[in-house]
Amino acid sequence: MTVLQRFSLEGKVAIVTGASSGLGVAFAKALAEAGADVVLGARRADRLDGTRKMVEELDRRALAVTTDVARQPDCQNLVDTAMAEFGRVDVLVNNAGIGTAVPATRETVEEFTQVIDVNLNGCYWMAQACGRVMQPGSSIVNISSILGLTTANLPQAAYAASKAGLIGLTRDLAQQWGGRKGIRVNALAPGFFESEMTDQYKPGYLDSMMARVPLGRKGDPEELAAALVFLAGDAGGYVTGQTIAVDGGITIT
Numbered sequence: 001m002t003v004l005q006r007f008s009l010e011g012k013v014a015i016v017t018g019a020s021s022g023l024g025v026a027f028a029k030a031l032a033e034a035g036a037d038v039v040l041g042a043r044r045a046d047r048l049d050g051t052r053k054m055v056e057e058l059d060r061r062a063l064a065v066t067t068d069v070a071r072q073p074d075c076q077n078l079v080d081t082a083m084a085e086f087g088r089v090d091v092l093v094n095n096a097g098i099g100t101a102v103p104a105t106r107e108t109v110e111e112f113t114q115v116i117d118v119n120l121n122g123c124y125w126m127a128q129a130c131g132r133v134m135q136p137g138s139s140i141v142n143i144s145s146i147l148g149l150t151t152a153n154l155p156q157a158a159y160a161a162s163k164a165g166l167i168g169l170t171r172d173l174a175q176q177w178g179g180r181k182g183i184r185v186n187a188l189a190p191g192f193f194e195s196e197m198t199d200q201y202k203p204g205y206l207d208s209m210m211a212r213v214p215l216g217r218k219g220d221p222e223e224l225a226a227a228l229v230f231l232a233g234d235a236g237g238y239v240t241g242q243t244i245a246v247d248g249g250i251t252i253t
């Protein structure tokens, strides 16, 4: 096998949650370009359908399944549908997420709980459903955040707790499933990438954060997707339980 063949996902089936916008679309595209068929989950059916067409234009099979990851039965349905249509799941990208910034003394129970339900619990429901059917050699990649590792000048207790929790979940599932099931579980901690989520920031916020980024710029989603393809397939075959920051170096400052 050549080194580039190790990055090939030919013949594999990948599930991407949150594939209706932003980084999830870039992940679906990269996985398809690397050879995988892709099963797409999110709540907005129309947007999901756009991603499905994009994958099919890359000559890969695609399936769009309307999914709210905060609902465990929806997660089970997404995995069941992937198994029924494609017969296997090799890669899970737990990417669906919401971001909020609310001062701690004003944050309501509902606001806090919703972020944990989607960003942390949703990843666990998806991992559980996949872990039951994945074969040895499979890979789970959880999309955490630098907010799971550091702070970024905003009041983000819920988001930071969910993303730090996801790093703990990654570590534990890696040790539960590594030897016994042969499933690798890793996390990516993205820095700043423009998306619908970052569109919610106050004007000037993203640019103000660039002073803390050693590479001095925002990331390109394709740079993050390249790290995902590494972790998804045989190229990352000896990597498990890790959180890889793709952040222009911000977490060293």
Ligand SMILES: NC(=O)c1ccc[n+]([C@@H]2O[C@H](COP(=O)([O-])OP(=O)(O)OC[C@H]3O[C@@H](n4cnc5c(N)ncnc54)[C@H](OP(=O)(O)O)[C@@H]3O)[C@@H](O)[C@H]2O)c1
Residues within 6 Å of the ligand: 017, 018, 019, 020, 021, 022, 023, 024, 041, 042, 043, 044, 045, 047, 067, 068, 069, 070, 095, 096, 097, 098, 099, 118, 143, 144, 145, 146, 189, 190, 191, 192, 193, 194, 195, 196, 197, 198
């Ligand atoms: N952009 C960044 O700089 C950055 C940095 C660090 C980490 N991240 C993480 O990267 C991931 C993707 O974010 P993004 O920047 O691409 O933002 P985005 O464009 O807002 O995408 C978020 C995606 O998650 C989906 N989603 C939200 N709630 C959901 C739910 N309950 N069930 C299913 N899907 C749901 C959304 O689809 P629907 O609305 O259609 O459901 C959408 O496809 C998130 O986990 C985020 O925390 C992003």
